[in-house]
Amino acid sequence: xxxxARIEVFLDExxxxxxPDIYGHFTEHIGGVVYDGIWVGEDxxxxxxxxxRSALVEHMRQIKAPVxxxxxxxxxxxxxxxxxxxxxxxxxxxxxxxEVDGDLARLKEKGAQVFEPNSFGTDEFMRFxxxxxxxxxxxxxxxxxxxxxxxxxxxxxxxxxxxxxxAEMRAANGSAAPYxxxxxxxxxxSWGCGGNFDPKDYxxxxxxxxxxxxxxxxDLQLIGSGPSDNDTDWTHAFFDQIFSGPxxxxxxxxxxxxxxxxxxxxxxxxxxxxxxxxxxxxxxRDGWYNLLNDCASLETIMNDHWATMEPYDPQHxxxxxxxxxxxxHREGTELDPTHLFGQQITVRDALGTALTLDVFNRNAxxxxxxxxxxxxxxxxxxxxxxxxxxxxxxxxxxxxxYAAHQGADAVRADFAAPNIQYTANGKQANLWSVNxxxxxxxxxxxxxxxxxxxxxxxxxxxxxxxxxxxxxKAETLASSxxxxxxxxxxxxxxxxxxxxxxITQGGVALTLPPASVNRLAIELT
Ligand code: AHR
Numbered sequence: 001x002x003x004x005a006r007i008e009v010f011l012d013e014x015x016x017x018x019x020p021d022i023y024g025h026f027t028e029h030i031g032g033v034v035y036d037g038i039w040v041g042e043d044x045x046x047x048x049x050x051x052x053r054s055a056l057v058e059h060m061r062q063i064k065a066p067v068x069x070x071x072x073x074x075x076x077x078x079x080x081x082x083x084x085x086x087x088x089x090x091x092x093x094x095x096x097x098x099e100v101d102g103d104l105a106r107l108k109e110k111g112a113q114v115f116e117p118n119s120f121g122t123d124e125f126m127r128f129x130x131x132x133x134x135x136x137x138x139x140x141x142x143x144x145x146x147x148x149x150x151x152x153x154x155x156x157x158x159x160x161x162x163x164x165x166x167a168e169m170r171a172a173n174g175s176a177a178p179y180x181x182x183x184x185x186x187x188x189x190s191w192g193c194g195g196n197f198d199p200k201d202y203x204x205x206x207x208x209x210x211x212x213x214x215x216x217x218x219d220l221q222l223i224g225s226g227p228s229d230n231d232t233d234w235t236h237a238f239f240d241q242i243f244s245g246p247x248x249x250x251x252x253x254x255x256x257x258x259x260x261x262x263x264x265x266x267x268x269x270x271x272x273x274x275x276x277x278x279x280x281x282x283x284x285r286d287g288w289y290n291l292l293n294d295c296a297s298l299e300t301i302m303n304d305h306w307a308t309m310e311p312y313d314p315q316h317x318x319x320x321x322x323x324x325x326x327x328x329h330r331e332g333t334e335l336d337p338t339h340l341f342g343q344q345i346t347v348r349d350a351l352g353t354a355l356t357l358d359v360f361n362r363n364a365x366x367x368x369x370x371x372x373x374x375x376x377x378x379x380x381x382x383x384x385x386x387x388x389x390x391x392x393x394x395x396x397x398x399x400x401x402y403a404a405h406q407g408a409d410a411v412r413a414d415f416a417a418p419n420i421q422y423t424a425n426g427k428q429a430n431l432w433s434v435n436x437x438x439x440x441x442x443x444x445x446x447x448x449x450x451x452x453x454x455x456x457x458x459x460x461x462x463x464x465x466x467x468x469x470x471x472x473k474a475e476t477l478a479s480s481x482x483x484x485x486x487x488x489x490x491x492x493x494x495x496x497x498x499x500x501x502x503i504t505q506g507g508v509a510l511t512l513p514p515a516s517v518n519r520l521a522i523e524l525t
Contacts, residue, residue, distance in 0.1 A: 003461040005417035005434040005512070007447065011466035011524070013412035016365030018439055020066040020406035023357070023399060024137065024371040025382070026324060027125075028073035029116060030098045031340030032377035037385050038128060039120045046388045051119075052128050055390040056376065056383060060132035063382075063399040064406060067183065069137040069323055069371040070125050074098065074193035076139035076185070081153045084121020085173055091118035097193070098340060110337035122156065123173045136179065137323070137371065140209070142187030142225075143195040147209045150186075157181045158216040182221050183369065185323070186210055189260065190225040191234055199237035207242070207249055221368070223256035223321050230301045232308045243312040256321035256368045259305060261298045262328040262379070263352060265291035268425045275425065280329035280344040281483055285454060288348055288482055289422040291327055292452050293431045295352035298325060299359045306366050319368035322360070326373050326380025327352045335386050339377045342384070345486075347479040347494050347515055349380060350394035354517040355450045357402045361437035364410035372399075384488075391486050394494040397477050401496060401519040404446040408439035413447065420452065434458055434512065445522040451512040454482060462507040462520065471523040472508045474499040478516035 027033055040046045040053050047054040071079050078097040085091075096116040099107050107114055122138075129136045138157070140150040152166060157179040159167040167178070186209050187194045190202040197205065202225065210222050227234040235257070242249045265278030267290050278291050302320055309318060327349050334342030353372065360367055372395070376383040382396040417434035433456075436449035445467075451458050476499040484494050499518060501510035512518050 002459070003509075004456070004458040005415065005460040007436070007449065007460060007462045008414045009438050009445065009447065009462065009464050010412040011440060011445070011464065015362065015410040015412060018361055018364045018405050018408050018410050019367070019369065020064070021135070021369035022360045022367055023063070023065070023403065023406055024067035024069065024369055025065055025375040026069040026073070026371040026373045027375050028378070029071050029075045029079070029096060030073065030378065031334070031342055032336060032338060032386070033374055034120050036336070036339070036387070037376035037383070039124065041119070049131055050127065051124065052131060053385065053390070056385070057131045059383065059392055059396060060134065063396065064403045065132045065134045066406065067135045067137050067369055067371065068129055068132065068375070069139065069185070072139055072188055073324070074188060076188045077141050077143035077194040079141055080145060080149070081122055081156070082149070084118045085123060085156070085169070088119055091121070093117055107338070123170070123175065126175065126179050135183065136181050137183035137185065137369070138181055139185035139188050142190065142205055142209055150209055151213055154181070154184070155214050158218050159214065160216065178216065180218050182219055183223065184220060185223045185225070185258065187225040189228065191228065191231070194225060199234045200241045203238045203241035210251055210254060213253070220253045221255040222251070222253045223258055223323070224254065226258040226305070228260050230304055232304055235305055235308045239309055239312040252317070254318055257305070257309065257318050258321045258323045259301060260324040261301055261322065262324065262326060262373070263291055263294035264328055265294055277330040278327070280333040280346065281485070283348070286422045286424055288454060289420060289431050289452065290424040290429070291348060292352055292355065293429060295327065295356050296359070296431065298322070298356055299363070302359070302363055302366060316366070320366050321368050322370040324373040325356055325370070328379045335377065335384055341379055342377045343379065343381070345381055345393035345395050346482070347394050347477070347484045348482060350398050350477060350494065350517055351450050351452060351515065353380060353395050354398045354402065354448065355435065357398070358435065358437040358448055358450065361405055361410045361439060361448070389488045391488050391491045393486055394477060397494070397496045398517055401475065401477065401517065402448055404519065404521065405437070405439045405448070408441035408446060410437065410439045413438035417458065434460065443524045445524055447520040447522070449512060449518045449520070451514065451516045451518070453514050455514050457514055458512040459509070460512055461504070461509055464507045467524040468506070469503045469508050469522045470525045472501050472503055472520060474501040474510050474518060474520045476513055476516050476518045478513040480514070482515055
C-alpha cells in the first residue's frame with residue numbers, strides 16, 4: 001500500500017527459457033556500419049585486430065554478444081558471397097545497393113564510399129564473430145542468385161577439410177576448421193527490397209531454397225522472411241502455401257520466421273501540421289511517449305503473428321525471429337555525412353530498447369532470436385565511431401544490464417502502475433508508466449524495469465511469491481534531461497549507476513528515477 005507501482009513476481013510460473021540469442025545484433029554493408037565502424041583496415045593506426053576495431057570487440061565481449069547477423073538487410077539480396085573471399089587485392093568492386101538507392105550523386109558529393117570494395121567478406125565476418133564470442137547469422141541472397149549459390153555458401157562455411165573444394169578454399173583463406181554456421185536467413189524483406197514477391201511466390205522460392213541444403217552435421221536453423229510490422233496477411237498466405245494440402249512442406253530445419261519492426265515515431269508537427277518521422281534529438285513530451293509506445297507495440301505484433309501461425313504449426317516448431325527493430329529517426333544527426341542512417345542515441349532510445357528486450361523476455365517461449373538494428377553508426381546503434389574515435393551509446397549500457405537475463409528462465413511478473421496520458425497526431429493516447437520482465441537463474445532473480453515517467457520518481461514495491469529475498473542490489477540508467485546522449489567529447493553523460501533498494505517483508509522496495517531503465521538482482525532463499 002502507498003507505493004506508486006507494484007511488481008508481483010511468481011517464481012513458480014516459468015514462461016520459458018530466455019535464449020541468449022535474443023540479445024543479438026545486426027550489421028549491414030551500409031553507411032558507416034562495416035567500413036569505419038567494424039572494419040578499420042589491416043594497415044590502420046587505430047587499434048585493431050587484423051583490421052577489426054579493437055574497442056568494438058572489447059565492448060561486445062562485455063555484453064556477451066551472442067549472435068551477429070550479416071551482411072544485410074537489403075544489401076544481402078544483392079550480395080554474392082564469392083566476391084568477398086580470397087586475397088583482398090583481387091576482390092571485385094561492386095555496386096552497393098544502399099549507396100545507389102541513397103542517391104549516388106549526393107553521396108559522392110558527401111565523399112561517401114559509393115562502391116562495395118569487398119574488403120570485409122565471410123572470413124573477416126567470421127573472425128569478427130569469433131573475437132566477440134558470438135555466433136554468426138548469415139542472410140542468403142534469394143532475389144538475385146540461384147539456390148545453388150546458397151548451397152555453396154553453406155558448403156564453404158560448414159564442410160570439413162578433406163571433403164569439398166570449397167572447404168579447401170576456406171582453409172587456404174585462413175580457417176581449416178569449419179565455421180559451423182547454424183543460422184541462415186532465406187532472403188530478407190522478400191515483400192520489398194528482397195524481390196517484391198507476393199507471399200505465395202515467396203513461399204515457392206523458400207521451398208526451393210531450403211530443400212536439400214547440405215548439412216555437414218550442423219543443426220541448421222533456417223529463417224523465413226516474415227512481415228513488416230503487423231502484416232499478418234503475408235504470414236497467413238505464406239504458411240498456408242507451405243503447410244496446407246497434400247503437398248505440405250516438411251523440413252525440421254525451418255526454425256524461425258522473421259519480423260521487422262522499426263519505430264519511426266511519426267507525429268504531426270505542431271508548427272507545420274505535417275506528419276514527420278521523429279528527430280533523434282529534438283522532441284517534446286508527446287514525442288517521448290509516442291516513440292516509446294511505438295516500440296511497445298511490438299508485443300501485439302508478436303502475439304498476432306504467433307496466433308496466425310498456430311493453426312498451421314500447432315506445436316510451434318517455427319518460432320519468431322525479430323531480426324530488425326529499434327527507433328529509426330530522420331537524418332541529420334549522423335556523425336559523418338557518409339554514415340547513411342547514422343543517428344544519435346538518447347536516453348529515450350535506451351528506454352525503447354530496454355522495453356523491447358522486456359517484451360522478448362516476457363514472450364521467451366515464442367522467440368528464437370533477435371538482432372537489434374544496427375550495431376554501430378546506424379539506426380539504433382550501441383556504438384558510434386569515426387576514424388579513431390569511439391563511444392558507447394546509452395543502448396550499450398542497456399545491453400550490459402540485460403545480459404543477466406541470458407540463459408535464465410523467464411518467470412511471470414505482473415506490473416501494476418498508472419498509465420500516462422499524452423497527445424499524438426491530434427488524439428489522446430496512453431502508455432504504461434512502469435513495466436518490465438523477470439527471470440530466474442538458480443537462486444538469482446533478475447528484474448528489469450523501465451519507468452517512462454518523465455518527471456516522477458516511482459516508489460515501487462516488489463512482492464515475491466514462492467521465495468524470499470536474502471540480498472538485493474539495483475542499478476539504473478537515467479537522466480533528468482530526456483535528450484541526454486553520449487558524445488566523443490562527453491562519453492559518460494548517460495551510463496549505469498548504483499541505485500539504493502531495501503529488503504522488505506515479502507520482497508524489495510526501491511524508487512525508480514524518472515526516465516529510467518533499472519535492474520534489480522535479488523538473491524533468493
Ligand atoms: O536496417 C536498414 C534496412 O531496413 C535493412 O536493410 C532492411 O532490411 C530494412 O528495410
